[in-house]
Amino acid sequence: MTTRDDSLKLPEVLKEMRVSRAAFYRMRARGAAPKLIKLPNGQIRVRRSELDRWWAALESL
Incomplete structure (x- = not known):
């Protein structure tokens, strides 16, 4: 099970x-x-919550 703040690998x-x-x-x-x-x-990681926030910001453009 994943949580909203899981770290995603760059790929x-x-x-x-x-x-x-x-x-x-x-x-x-x-x-x-x-x-x-x-x-x-x-290594580089992105928090799932940060990626979701980024997507949401694009929707409001």
Whole structure:
């Protein structure tokens, strides 16, 4: 069972967003991507709640 604040791996986020890694990092450079969590080992995560918030913000545009 998952909770709303599960951490998603970057490939999972890219798949849901249907964008390439390069496109995601371009969005991030413009400040238009979900907030990331960088783990001490260098891996990237996105909280499920943050991705949901990001999607909701797009709906209001």
